Amino acid sequence: MECPIAKSFWNKFTMWYNVPCRGNIALEQNEIIYGVLKYTSSSLIPNHLIIIGKYFLYIIFNAVQDEKRRQFTDFVTLVNEKIEKYIAIRTNKLLSFTKKWSNFLNN
Secondary structure: OOOHHHHHHHHHHHHHHHHHHOOOOOOOHHHHHHOOOOOOHHHHHHHHHHHHHHHHHHHHHHOOOOOOOOOHHHHHHHHHHHOHHHHHHHOOOHHHHHHHOHHHHOO
16 A cells, blocks of 8 residues: 555554454555455444545545545544445434444444
8 A cells, every 4th residue: 555645544444443442453565456355244343434444545546626635534423424324314224224333334
């Protein structure tokens, strides 16, 4: 990972992820590219967040006209408010959404 913006993002991502999970995830380049390959029920959330993180970096690098410099907090907002919550509301599954993301929603 040579890009300083991406490197900074993934470092912040790791710190942010580890706080509510009380874990010690350490993302290597392969996990960022391919996801956490060892499948367990606990690998679903990090893989989901890695995909959203890659999408967020795509937005940052392709928003040439956007004067506002995106911050890591914008990523957290994207996770908490924009994507899965909207789907959960539309499909009447807000309770499942809240249970799944409970560790992250209060941060």
